[in-house]
Amino acid sequence: MSEPHSLQDRSIDEAVLSGLDDEQRQVATALRGPVCVLAGAGTGKTRAITHRVAYGVHTGVYQPQRVLAVTFTARAAAEMRTRLRDLGAGGVQARTFHAAALRQLQFFWPQAVGGTMPNLLDHKAGMIAESARRLRLSTDRAAIRDVAAEIEWAKVSMLTPETYPRAAATREPPAGFDTTTVARIFQSYEDVKTDRNVIDFEDVLLITVGIxxxxxxxxxxxxxxYRHFVVDEYQDVSPLQQRLLDLWLGDRQELCVVGDASQTIYSFTGATPRHLLRFTERYPEADVVRLVRDYRSTPQVVQLANGLLAARTAEAEREKKTSWATPLELVAQRQPGPAPTFTECSDDEAEASQVAARIRRLIDGENVAAGSIAILYRTNGQSEAYEQALTAVGIGYQLRGGERFFARREVRDAMLQLKAASRSVGDEQVSQLVPDILASLGYTEEAPRGSGAVREKWESLAALVSLAKDIELHRISVPGGRFTLADFVMELEERAAAQHAPAMQGVTLASLHSAKGLEWDAVFLVGLSEGLMPISFADTPDAVDEERRLxxxxxTRARIHLALSWSTSRTPGGRAHRKPSRFLDGLRPRTERDNRKASATIPQRKIAGPAKCRECGDLLTTGAQRKTGRCSDCPPGYDEAVFESLRSWRLGEAKSTEVPAFVVFTDATLAAIAEARPQSLEQLAALSGVGPSKLEKYGEAVLRVLAEA
Incomplete structure (x- = not known):
C-alpha cells in the first residue's frame, strides 16, 4: 500500500466512490483478486469495474501501467478507456483480447520467432474461396461466409484440421458440407496462408499462446x-481466450471477471459461459458480488425480462436440465412506466407500417428523440420493410452495420477543422467552440427539414456537437479536471481508431446480436413469430435456449417504452399460418386468434429412436445425415439433375432476398427433397428441414422446380 493520502487525494478517492450503490461499492473496493461480479442487464457493471480500477489507482494499490482491462469489442474497450480517463486513471490499458495479443506479438516476434512478422489478413473470404478451388469444390459467397465462420469456431476452440471432425460431430456442418470436407478446406486454407505469408486474427491469439x-x-x-487483470463480458470467452488469460496470469490470482450467463448469445463463435459459471470452483476463495439493481429499465420492462427467463427456469427444473444457468432476478430502480405492448399484424408490411406510425406518435406526441428509438430484429434481411415504412412517414434512420461513422466525408472534414482550430484557440469552453467551428461545414442549431443527404450530414455534425458537450460535462466534474479542444480532437482520433461512434439522431435499425451493449428509451422488437424467434435452424434445446437469451x-435494451410484434403472414393476402413466438407464451395477452384455436389439438412431433442409414444400416450421427436418411459416404438416391435444379433455384432466391443460401435451405434439405420428390405441400411439409415458415415462403416454388425437372 502507498503512504497515507493527502486531503486532495482523499477527496479524489471519495469522488470515485460516490454515487455507487452498496454492491457497486463492494466491487470497487475489492481490489485484490480473485473477484467474480455477476451483473445483470442495466445494473451498472461497467461503472462498477471502471470505478474499481480508478479506486485502485488512486489508493496506490495499482500502478496504472500494470493493469490490463480486457473486453470483447473495440467499441467497448474505447468506452472503458474514456471512462477511466474521466476518473483520472488514463494510464490503464483497456483493449480487446485480439488487440492486446497483437501488441504483444508485434513486440516479441523478433526475439521469439525471428524475422519479419507476417501480414495480418483482414478478411478470410478470398483465401477460403481459393482453398475450395484447390479442392475442386463448388462454393458461392454464402457458403464461403459460413465455412469461414466454422473455421473461426474451430480455431478459437483450439481445434486443428485433424481434430475438427470428431469435435464437430454433433454440429450442423456449414453450407451442406460434411465435417470431413470442412476439415479438408480448413487444412487447405492454412496451406494458402502459409504460401502467402499471412496470419488471421485467430492466429494472433494462437501464436501468442504458443510463444x-x-x-x-x-x-x-x-x-x-501486467499485475492486475479485469475481464468484462466474461460469459463470452472462448477456450482460446481463456488459455491466453491463464498464461497472462501465471500462478497469480489478481483477476476480476464480470459477466451474466443470461446474456450468452455468441455460442456460435465459440463463446461459452462455462468459465464464468465455474469460476468459484477454480477459485473457491473468490469474492462474489451480484449486481441486480436495474437502473436502465422501468419495472414493467424488468418484469417482462424476468418472466421470460423464469419460465425457462421452471421448465429446466422439471427437466432436471443442468445446462440452463439460474438467471439473476433483476430489481427495477426506475419509476414505473407504460406497460409493454403486444401487437399481432396481418403481414410483414402491416407490421412495419404500424411500427412506423407508433414511432411517429412517440416523436411528435411524447417528445421522444428519434436517436433514442430502436427497431430490433432477428436477421438483417428484415430491415428493408422498416426502412421503407420510416421513409414513408418522414422519419430518419441509421442502419447499424452500414457506413461507418468516422468514414463519412463530413466527419473527416470536421475532424480536420477541429484539429486546425485546436492549435490557435485558448481555454474557451469546448461545448461552445465546437458548434462555431462546425458552422462552416453546415451545422446549425436547428435541424433542416425533411430527409436526404443534407439531413444525414447535419445529423453527423450534430452528433459531434453533442459528444463534445457530454465529454466536457464528465471531465470537468472530476476534481482538477479540465477539457480543451485538443483533448477533444485526441478523443475523436481514438474513437475513430476503435470505430466508437457517438450517438446519432435517427431511429436505429439493428439485429438483436448487434444491439448487445446498447440501450434506448423506446425499443420495438419485431418479427417475433416461430421460425424467426426462435430462428428456424435452432433445432436443438441448447440452440433454442440461446434464442431465448437473445x-x-x-x-433489456429498453429504458421506458417496449413494443413486441409479429405478423401472421409474410405477404398481404397470404395464408395466416404463422404463430407468435413460443417465448411469448404466458407473457402476452391472448388474442382472438388464440381463443379460436384454444380447443384445437396441436400435433406434437414424435420422438423417434436412433436413426439409421437406409443403405448400410449404420447409425446417423449428424443433422445432415438424418435429413437425407443416409451416411455421407453412401451414394445418394436422387437424380443429380434434380438436385442441381434445386440448388440453382436456391441461389437465385438467396440473391434476390440478400440472405445466405443456407437460410433458404441447406444442401442436406435439398438432397432430402430431391430424393423424396414430394408432389404436394403436405408431402413437402413432412420432410425434415421444411418448417411452416419455409413452406409458406418456398413451398410452391419448390414444387414447380420439381415438376419442371
Missing part, C-alpha cells in the same frame, strides 16, 4: 508488465 507457453522469458516479461437481451 508464452514455450518461451519462459517472454512469459516472465508479460507477467512483470430475446432477453432485446427486451
Amino acid at each position: 508464452l507457453q514455450e518461451d519462459a522469458r517472454v512469459a516472465a516479461t508479460v507477467r512483470e508488465q 430475446l432477453y437481451v432485446g427486451i
